Amino acid sequence: MITHLKDRQYYIDLYDHSTVDDARRNIKYYDKFFDEFQKKLPTDETIEKPGNALILNVYYMQSVGMELLNRYENRDDSVDEWISSDELRDRRISNARLAKEPNCQYCDKNGLRIINKSLTHRRVNGVYNNHEEVLFMLHCPHCDKNNAFWEDGTVWKPNPTLCPKCNGQMAHKTKEYKKSVDFLYTCPLCHHSYKEKLDFKDKKEAVDPNYGKDRAHYCLLDKEFRDHLFGMRQTINDMAELGKEFEEKAENKHIYDAIDEIKKPKIAELVEILRPVLEKSGYVDFNLEKPEIGKDVIVGFSCLDSKSDRNDYDSKKTLQKLIRKELDDTNWRLMSDGVSYRLGCLSGRLRAYEREEDLKRLVMQNKNLTKNYKNLDSKNKSTNNIIKDKDGNEIIL
Ligand SMILES: [Zn+2]
Ligand SMILES: [Zn+2]
Known part of the structure; x- marks a missing residue:
């Protein structure tokens, strides 16, 4: 009976063999890059200079190091997976039964x-x-x-x-x-x-004198080398994260500039901003309530409509329009529950946005705030620090 399951070491050896094969293939890209890099180096510079070392390290990680770490991290899981797959195949074989007892195809007798x-x-x-x-x-x-x-x-x-x-x-x-x-x-x-x-002559596997050494190296059996690679990966990820942030800030410069331009009046200043405008339109006695300080600051307001010929619908709509227009370039907004009206007394709530994400949203919803910055050329990206990896992808340093 053919059985597929072998002992664990068999799968580990198989996995490591593949790690070594891949790494030996990929290290050639790095070696080539290293040689060319060294040739192009100005005569007064060494490879150990921090900037140069960084470029080489990044290239090493992209061409070999990242994959070595991945394979190191997935080694046990892959071996487990192979083992359970072979266990499953063996179980299928041992559980299999013929649907019917067949006769011999050659003599047609049974009892096979x-x-x-x-x-x-x-x-x-x-x-x-x-x-x-x-x-x-x-x-x-x-x-x-x-x-x-x-x-x-x-x-x-x-x-x-x-x-x-x-x-x-x-x-x-x-x-x-x-x-x-x-x-x-x-x-x-x-x-x-x-x-x-x-x-049938047993083919002797070609002797691979460096295999043991390469396996220890590429399968990261040496803790010091392994920790070194983990550290480099962390550095590269941090750099990429930082780079993305810079890029986003540069690409959306008009938005961030507009955020800086948003007026952020204090609660007391709201009265100074709104009261005169509202009074001009017949809303008197504008007052703020005690603010609720939670995730955002929310403050209720009330005022009286002094125009006796204005009906409740018009009164509400006009007040909403006035407040929205007046707060448009600030971080305050009339809340969506709107304005209520009873016997000429109007009330509602205002909310202040303070977090960067919220301010960004305000700016993007409001064309007036970004219009001044639309024409700025924000895409002045530097291309000095880009190298290509073995697959031709750009690595930005
Ligand atoms: Zn023929
Ligand atoms: Zn037969």
């Missing part, structure tokens, strides 16, 4: 004995299925031949070898030697033929 089960992809109309199915190998004790059936009872069909010249089905003969087998393929239609040789 299962000699093997395996998971493999079934080929249907020349295309392999994505999912694996259990294939049973059975031995016939009567005619001594082997039969293969899929779990659902259908007979396994060998994949025909097709003639490369005319696409006919090739016939083949085998000749066995001690350490190899020769296959001679002949096409019955066009008589094209060729030979294939299968060697």
Whole structure:
């Protein structure tokens, strides 16, 4: 019976092998960059100069270091995943039962004995299925031949070898030697033929004298080197975060300038701003209530309508319009519950916005506040500190 599950070390070795292969491939990009960088260096500068060292470090991290850290961090999870996937495959095989007891395809007798089960992809109309199915190998004790059936009872069909010249089905003969087998393929239609040789000589894996050293290095078994890489990744992430912030500030300079321009009157000043304007339109006795200080500052107000010929609807609308217009260039807003009216007495609430995010929103909702800054060229980005990584992506330093 083919079993897939192997001991944990097998998967660890496999994972590390792949880490080393990738790293050996990628370090070449860094080595090349390093050589070119060194050649272009002004004669009075060394590679250790802080700016130069930073560029090299960033390039190293982008081409090799980040991936090494990722692989280090995902090592246990990947190994666990492989193990459970193989456990699952083994369980599928051991739980598989033939849908019906088949007769021998060659002598039609029954009483076949299962000699093997395996998971493999079934080929249907020349295309392999994505999912694996259990294939049973059975031995016939009567005619001594082997039969293969899929779990659902259908007979396994060998994949025909097709003639490369005319696409006919090739016939083949085998000749066995001690350490190899020769296959001679002949096409019955066009008589094209060729030979294939299968060697059993155990191929010795090429000796890789640096593997042990490279594995310890690239799989980050050395704590000092590992901590060094983690530190560099943190630095690069911090730099990127800072860079993004600068970029956002530069791109939205007109908004931030407008935020600086917003007037932020104190509560007492609101009375000075609103009272004269409202009085001019017939609203008298404008007063503020005690402010509620919470996440935002909210303050209620009231006033009296002195125009006896104004109905309640007009009175409310006019007051709202006046207040909105007057507070437009400030961080105060009339709250959405609006203004209420009873017997000529009007009241409502005002809210002050103080956090940068809120102010930004106020500015963006209000075209008047940004219009002065629209034409400023804010995209004067510096391109001096950009290098390209191995995939051609720009790294901004
Ligand atoms: Zn048989
Ligand atoms: Zn042919």
